[in-house]
Structures are given as C-alpha cells and as structure tokens.
Amino acid sequence: MSGGVDSAVAAARMLDAGHEVVGVHLALSRSAKTLREGARGCCTIEDAGDARRVADRLGIPFYVWDMAGAFQRDVIDDFVAEYEAGRTPNPCLRCNEKIKFAALLDKALALGFDAVATGHYAQVVEGTAGRELHRAVDEGKDQSYVLGVLDADQLARSFFPLGDTTKPQIREEAAARGFAVAKKPDSHDICFIADGNTRGWLTERLGERPGEIVDEVSGEVVGAHQGSYGFTVGQRRGLGLERSSLDGSPRFVTGVDARDNRVFIGTSDLLGVRHVVGQSARWCGPAPSGEVRVGAQLRAHGEEIPATARVEACDGGEGQGGESRLVVDLDEPVRGVAPGQSVVLYDGTRVVGSATIATTAR
Missing domain, CATH: 3.40.50.620 (HUPs)
Known part of the structure; x- marks a missing residue:
C-alpha cells in the first residue's frame, strides 16, 4: 500500500x-x-x-x-x-x-502469506498453460509493460484487482x-x-566529467558536456548547442560512448531503429520457440509495434556470458530507442516476456 x-x-x-x-x-x-x-x-x-x-x-x-x-x-x-x-x-x-x-x-511467503496484490493496472487471466499477464482495460493507465519482468512463478502468486477498471x-x-x-x-x-x-x-553522485559532443555524420566536435551519463538516445533538449551553428535543424542524441565520454548527435533521420537485441530475457510463461510474430513495446507509454522475434544462443561475446539473447526485428522504425531500456513482447493483450536492450541497429 x-x-x-x-x-x-x-x-x-x-x-x-x-x-x-x-x-x-x-x-x-x-x-x-x-x-x-x-x-x-x-x-x-x-x-x-x-x-x-x-x-x-x-x-x-x-x-x-x-x-x-x-x-x-x-x-x-x-x-x-x-x-x-x-x-x-x-x-x-x-x-x-x-x-x-x-x-x-x-518475505510474504516466508511469513505464511499466499500472494501479493498491488494497485497496478494489468490483468491476470487463467490460461490453458497457467496464469497469463494481460493488458488492463484502461489503455491509458495500462502498466503491463513494467510488469513484463515477472515470470510464471511470480504471476502464480500475484493479484492485480484493478485491471478491469478505468482510473476515473x-x-x-x-x-x-x-x-x-x-x-x-x-x-x-x-x-x-x-x-x-x-x-x-x-x-551529485558521479561528479562532473567534461567531454565532447560530436556530430555523428561529420565527426566534428560541435560542443561540450559535463558528463555523458546525463544524456540518452533521442534526447533533444538540454544539449547546450546553438542551432544556428548546425544549419538550423534540430539535433538529437544518437549515441552515448561512456568509455570515451563522448555524446553523438544527429538529425532526426538517424534515430529510427528497426533491429533490437535484448539480453537477460524473462518470460511470463513458456519462452517462444522459433520465429514468432509479436507486438513489441519499447518504452512504458510507447506504441506497440508489429515485429518478428526469436531467441538465439549467444556467442559468448562481451557482456553476454553463455545466456541466450532475444532478437527483435520491427516492422517499422522506432525513434529514440536506447540500450538499457526494455523491450516487452505481446501476443494480443497477453504479455509474452521482456528483455533488456543490449544493442540496436537502424
């Protein structure tokens, strides 16, 4: 409460x-x-x-x-x-x-309780393979995206009593x-x-770390920042740049290189992402087998985009360990998708699962 x-x-x-x-x-x-x-x-x-x-x-x-x-x-x-x-x-x-x-x-289970109920706007439905997580009826308040990290065992002990009701x-x-x-x-x-x-x-926590703001296309240094951690892909405001010095067109953050403390910027046409690779996947039920058609949502209040998804074995590369990865190909480009965000997959209103975005491609 x-x-x-x-x-x-x-x-x-x-x-x-x-x-x-x-x-x-x-x-x-x-x-x-x-x-x-x-x-x-x-x-x-x-x-x-x-x-x-x-x-x-x-x-x-x-x-x-x-x-x-x-x-x-x-x-x-x-x-x-x-x-x-x-x-x-x-x-x-x-x-x-x-x-x-x-x-x-x-802690609740250790004390003898059976389940946890919260005020999240989502629905749990009894399906043929067990409990399923579904979107709420109030599309504007639906919180199934932030619940996409729950697995089948957690869903079995979760209640969302508000999922069939609107906020008013x-x-x-x-x-x-x-x-x-x-x-x-x-x-x-x-x-x-x-x-x-x-x-x-x-x-306040990381201190100022001055670095360069770089035009992604020309490679020219066009500004300075006080810490690359303060920027995210798709960001337009707070760049501290004079638009007049950049042909008058608005610029957006297109990439953040934390290792070299550089922030890359570009025009809006460089923001569209069609390919997403996720790691640390979590499934609200059985993991998908083979290539499946899904809806993909890439931010909490973002639009659901038709997509094709598949689970692949990792090659053991850096940051991947030996776990599998989720590969999602979007039917249309989505702007402002950043590594670290989550992609949540849907089959109709049912949440299939989620993964943390590791890389993206245009």
Missing part, C-alpha cells in the same frame, strides 16, 4: 473477495521526506500515514516493512551504474523485478468508500528523484 488511491482500492477489493488481507507499506528511503512534492516522488512519511488511514478504515492489520537497503542496492545503485555505462534503465521494471515481486513476495472509476469507488486519498495526485517520474532533475541528481 503506497498511500495512493490505486493500492487503497486494490486492498478493499481483495477484502471484498473474501481474502485475509494485511496492508504493507514499503519504506524504500533511508531518510524519507515528510511530505510529497505534488505528483513527484513517493514513499514519504505522509504516504505511509495515508496508507495506514486506509487500512484502519478497512479494519485490516498494517505494517511498514523496511526495504531501503535492497532498494538502494538493486534499484538506485543499478540506476546510477547503468547511466554511468551509457545506458538508459527503467527503474520501475527493476523495482518490480527485484523488490515488489521478489524481496517483498519472498477507481477514484469514484475510492470516494464512495470514504477514502481520503480519492483525489490524491498520482505519483510519476522516478520516485527517488523527487524534483525530476535526473541529470542534476546523477551529477
């Missing part, structure tokens, strides 16, 4: 369904702030209090579980390391994979139940960067 409206209604619905429900708020910060800043951030002392008041109204036990250490190690430290290596991670997927449906679920309906239900959080703003952006300034937050 995050202290928001979604997890409040999720708890109420699980109780209505006849389950024995215990509310748990995760303390993910070693020095939690007292108040939220509007819709930014989460896991504040105020949020814990909101969750407790909902639990009291429902008449269920409520606990705060300290997972700050695991969150620091598996989410925040991973986030910093990925940006430092020139990649663009999605911390929400990592949190679901390592915290909510791993550390939290493991959830707020109406919360108000009808008398929850004070009915109109509370949704949290967004990265929860541990409350002011939304990712580059500034990373600079």
